[in-house]
Amino acid sequence: MPGNSLVVPVVLWGKHPPTHCISCIYLSKDQKTLATGCYDGQICLWQVHPDTLQMTPRCLLVGHTAPILCISKASILQDNNYIVSSSEAGEMCTWDLVDGRCREHVKLPQVHTNMQAYHMSNCEDVRLFCNGYYPEIIVMDPFSLEILFMLSSKQNPDWISALHVLRPCNRKDDVVLALTTTGMVKVWTLLGHETKHSEPIYENESKQIKPLNAVCIQCCPNNQRTVLVVVSKYWQVYDAGDFSILCSYLAPRGERWMSGDFLAADRIIMWSDAGKGYLYKLPANSIPDNKNFHTPSIESDSPFLYCLLSQPDNKLLSCPPAMRFVTTRRQNKEHRYLLRGDSEGYVLVWNIPEISPAQLHEIQNQKPPQPVQMTATLTTSLSEAWASMVPSPVGILDQLEKREGGSIKLTASIYLPLQSRLVVGREDGTIIIVSATQTVMLQLLHGHHQEFNNWPPHQVLSGHGGRVNCLLYPHREHSRYDKNHLVSGGVDFAVCLWDLYAGTLLHRFCVHAGEITQLLVPPNNCSTRIQKCVCSVASDHSVTLLSLTERKCVCLASRHLFPVTTIKWRPLDDFMIIGCSDGTVYVWQMETGHLDRVLQGIAAEEVLYACEENEATNASSEVGLANPAVHFFRGLRHRNLSAIRHATQRGLHQLQQLGAHANNDDPHMQRTHNSPLVIQGVKTNPKDAESHILFFDIEALIIELLNEEYAMMSPGSLEAAGLIAQSEYLKVAALTQSASPDAHKKIVEVFNGRDYCPLSKFVEMSKTSEQ
Known part of the structure; x- marks a missing residue:
C-alpha cells in the first residue's frame, strides 16, 4: 500500500481453510504460543491454553518464499515474544509473536537445516548456532540477524549434518560438538572473545566415527558423559571421553529415525518418519552411574522399549511429519511434550508419561514384554478450527454461491479501484464482476450475512472451458490501453479479451499448447506496436505477445525446454529476455519473433543482472532520485567536487519537479493512491481457493466520509456546527465584491440561506470569483 497512513487489513478466508503441510514445529517456553511452519512458506501461530493445551489458530505469517526448515527462540527470557525462522531459500526472519510483525529480514547464501539457540557465557542474550548445506557453523544474533563469527574446519572439511552446544561442568567456556556428513566428529572450544574479524576459528579435536549423514547429536544434560548420535537407520550412544560406542539400536522395519533426545541419564526418546515416538531404557553399560558402565555389553543387555507414542488410527502420512521434543517449566513443575505436525495440517501433542522404576521393572518382566501404548493427548488442525466456527468464515462470493x-472454488481475482468493482475468476470458467463496496458491506457490516438475500447486481462472463488462472486489467497498468478491455487466461489454453462494460467476448487467442499461468504488460518505452500488446505465459514453456488492437499474436516464443521463471525487457534493443528454471536465458526479438541467442551459465546470469539494473535505473529516474545519488557517491569515491556539486543540483532540481508533479490534480493517480479500499487476492497453495485481503486506508476513508457529510450540509448548518464562521463568508464577499458583483450577490444569498450550496461548490465559486 502506498503512503504512510494507517492501513488495516481484513482477511476473508472463505469456507475452506488454507493448505498447511507442516514442515517444522515450535512451542514457546510459556506454553502460550505454538508456531508451525509449512512447505508453502507460511508460519501459523496458534494460541495455546497452558493448562488444557487447547489450540486456536490466531495468525498466519506470510513472508518466506520457500519451505520453512527450522524455527528457534530468540531470547532466554520466558516472556520474550520473538522467534526466528529460516527457509530453504536462505531467508531468515525475526517475528513478533504478539502482532505477527516481521522485525528483521535477511537473505543469506547459506541454507540452514538446523538452528540451536544457546545462551553463551559472555553475552546477555542467546546466540543462534546454525548448520546446513555449507561446511561452517554460523553463529548469529537472533534480533539483528547479523553473522557474529563462524566456526571452520581444518581437517576433512565437509557439510555439518548435526551439532550440539553445551557448557561443561565447573567451566566458563562453551563447547560446540558437531558431526560432518562423512562421520567426522569435531569439537570447538569458545573462550568468549570470538568476533567476525578475528582469525579463523578451527576445531580443537576431531575423530572419525562410523555414522554417516547423522541427523542428530545430543549430549546427556544430566552427566555429560554420554552422547546420542542418530542416523536414519539406527541410533547409538557414545562415551563423550573417547567417543567409543556403548550401545546401538536399529530403526523399526519400514521406518527411519528423524531425531531423539535424553529423558534421563538412563532413558531416551526417539521419533521416526512414521510419526511415532519410542521411549527406551538404556543398558547398564551406557549408564554412567552404573558399576557396569563402559564394560563390554552382552547380547541380552540391550536398549529396552518400554513405551510407544502412536496415533489412534495409525494413518499413513504422505510425507515425513515435523516432530519436536519440548521441555517446559510451569508452576515449579517440569512438563515434557512430544509435538508432531503432519502433511494434513494436524497437530498432535503427547504428554510424556512419568514411569517409575517399579513400573518399568514390571513391564520388563512381562512374557513377552509389551510396551505401554499411549495416544496423543491433544489433536487439532485448521480444518477442525474452521468447522467449529459459528458462523462459518466469510468468503467474498458467499451470497452468490448460496x-x-x-x-465453486475461486481461482483468480483483480480489483478495479476506479470502477470500485471486483472481478473474480472461478474454477468452472466463469468470471463474476460485482460491486466491491456493496459486497464488502454485505459480508462485514451485516450481522447475519448467511441469511441476507439482497445480493448486489453482478455480471457473469462465460467463455472459458475450464478454470480461470489469471486476470489482467491493462488500463490499470497504463493509460495507453482501452479502459473497456479485460484479459483473462484459463486452463483451456486460451487468452480471452473481454469488453468489461458490455460483458461480451471480443476475441479468443488460441496460441498456447498449455494452460495460461501469467499475464503482464510490456514496458512503456517499447515500440508503438508492442505497447498495444499483452504478454502471456503458459505451462508449455511458451511466451506470447498478443496485440489487443490487431487481435493477433505478434510474437510466439516457444522453444524453451524448461518452465519460464523470469521475463525481462530491453525495449530500446527490441529484446524480450526469458529465463528458465534450468538457468538458461533466451533472447527474443519482439517485432520479428526471431530467437536472437541462447545463453547459459555466467553469461546468462550477467544478462539477467544487467536487465535488473537497467529496470532499477529506469524506475529510479522516473522517481528522480537514484541517478543523482549514484553520481553523488561516485563523486565522493573519486573526490570529484564538481561531480558532487552537479549531482546535488540535479537531485534538488528533480525533487522540485517531483513536488510540482505531486501538486498537479491528476484524478487517476489520486484515486488510485488514496483509495479507501483495496482488495488483494491471496493464495498460499495452488490447490487452494483464492482468499482475499481487504486493505482499508483509514485516512482516505475518513476523508471520503467527511466529503460526503459536508456535501449534504448547508452553510447555515456548517456555521452551527462550528465548521465555518460568518466572518469567513464576509471576507470572501469583500474580496469578490469589486471583482464580480454577481458573484458577491450569489455568495451573500448562499450565506443567508436563500439557496443550498454544498461546501465543494462554495469553494469553487470563491476560486472563480478571485480569478
Whole structure:
C-alpha cells in the first residue's frame, strides 16, 4: 500500500481453510504460543491454553518464499515474544509473536537445516548456532540477524549434518560438538572473545566415527558423559571421553529415525518418519552411574522399549511429519511434550508419561514384554478450527454461491479501484464482476450475512472451458490501453479479451499448447506496436505477445525446454529476455519473433543482472532520485567536487519537479493512491481457493466520509456546527465584491440561506470569483 497512513487489513478466508503441510514445529517456553511452519512458506501461530493445551489458530505469517526448515527462540527470557525462522531459500526472519510483525529480514547464501539457540557465557542474550548445506557453523544474533563469527574446519572439511552446544561442568567456556556428513566428529572450544574479524576459528579435536549423514547429536544434560548420535537407520550412544560406542539400536522395519533426545541419564526418546515416538531404557553399560558402565555389553543387555507414542488410527502420512521434543517449566513443575505436525495440517501433542522404576521393572518382566501404548493427548488442525466456527468464515462470493446452491472454488481475482468493482475468476470458467463496496458491506457490516438475500447486481462472463488462472486489467497498468478491455487466461489454453462494460467476448487467442499461468504488460518505452500488446505465459514453456488492437499474436516464443521463471525487457534493443528454471536465458526479438541467442551459465546470469539494473535505473529516474545519488557517491569515491556539486543540483532540481508533479490534480493517480479500499487476492497453495485481503486506508476513508457529510450540509448548518464562521463568508464577499458583483450577490444569498450550496461548490465559486 502506498503512503504512510494507517492501513488495516481484513482477511476473508472463505469456507475452506488454507493448505498447511507442516514442515517444522515450535512451542514457546510459556506454553502460550505454538508456531508451525509449512512447505508453502507460511508460519501459523496458534494460541495455546497452558493448562488444557487447547489450540486456536490466531495468525498466519506470510513472508518466506520457500519451505520453512527450522524455527528457534530468540531470547532466554520466558516472556520474550520473538522467534526466528529460516527457509530453504536462505531467508531468515525475526517475528513478533504478539502482532505477527516481521522485525528483521535477511537473505543469506547459506541454507540452514538446523538452528540451536544457546545462551553463551559472555553475552546477555542467546546466540543462534546454525548448520546446513555449507561446511561452517554460523553463529548469529537472533534480533539483528547479523553473522557474529563462524566456526571452520581444518581437517576433512565437509557439510555439518548435526551439532550440539553445551557448557561443561565447573567451566566458563562453551563447547560446540558437531558431526560432518562423512562421520567426522569435531569439537570447538569458545573462550568468549570470538568476533567476525578475528582469525579463523578451527576445531580443537576431531575423530572419525562410523555414522554417516547423522541427523542428530545430543549430549546427556544430566552427566555429560554420554552422547546420542542418530542416523536414519539406527541410533547409538557414545562415551563423550573417547567417543567409543556403548550401545546401538536399529530403526523399526519400514521406518527411519528423524531425531531423539535424553529423558534421563538412563532413558531416551526417539521419533521416526512414521510419526511415532519410542521411549527406551538404556543398558547398564551406557549408564554412567552404573558399576557396569563402559564394560563390554552382552547380547541380552540391550536398549529396552518400554513405551510407544502412536496415533489412534495409525494413518499413513504422505510425507515425513515435523516432530519436536519440548521441555517446559510451569508452576515449579517440569512438563515434557512430544509435538508432531503432519502433511494434513494436524497437530498432535503427547504428554510424556512419568514411569517409575517399579513400573518399568514390571513391564520388563512381562512374557513377552509389551510396551505401554499411549495416544496423543491433544489433536487439532485448521480444518477442525474452521468447522467449529459459528458462523462459518466469510468468503467474498458467499451470497452468490448460496443462490447457486453450490460452492465453486475461486481461482483468480483483480480489483478495479476506479470502477470500485471486483472481478473474480472461478474454477468452472466463469468470471463474476460485482460491486466491491456493496459486497464488502454485505459480508462485514451485516450481522447475519448467511441469511441476507439482497445480493448486489453482478455480471457473469462465460467463455472459458475450464478454470480461470489469471486476470489482467491493462488500463490499470497504463493509460495507453482501452479502459473497456479485460484479459483473462484459463486452463483451456486460451487468452480471452473481454469488453468489461458490455460483458461480451471480443476475441479468443488460441496460441498456447498449455494452460495460461501469467499475464503482464510490456514496458512503456517499447515500440508503438508492442505497447498495444499483452504478454502471456503458459505451462508449455511458451511466451506470447498478443496485440489487443490487431487481435493477433505478434510474437510466439516457444522453444524453451524448461518452465519460464523470469521475463525481462530491453525495449530500446527490441529484446524480450526469458529465463528458465534450468538457468538458461533466451533472447527474443519482439517485432520479428526471431530467437536472437541462447545463453547459459555466467553469461546468462550477467544478462539477467544487467536487465535488473537497467529496470532499477529506469524506475529510479522516473522517481528522480537514484541517478543523482549514484553520481553523488561516485563523486565522493573519486573526490570529484564538481561531480558532487552537479549531482546535488540535479537531485534538488528533480525533487522540485517531483513536488510540482505531486501538486498537479491528476484524478487517476489520486484515486488510485488514496483509495479507501483495496482488495488483494491471496493464495498460499495452488490447490487452494483464492482468499482475499481487504486493505482499508483509514485516512482516505475518513476523508471520503467527511466529503460526503459536508456535501449534504448547508452553510447555515456548517456555521452551527462550528465548521465555518460568518466572518469567513464576509471576507470572501469583500474580496469578490469589486471583482464580480454577481458573484458577491450569489455568495451573500448562499450565506443567508436563500439557496443550498454544498461546501465543494462554495469553494469553487470563491476560486472563480478571485480569478
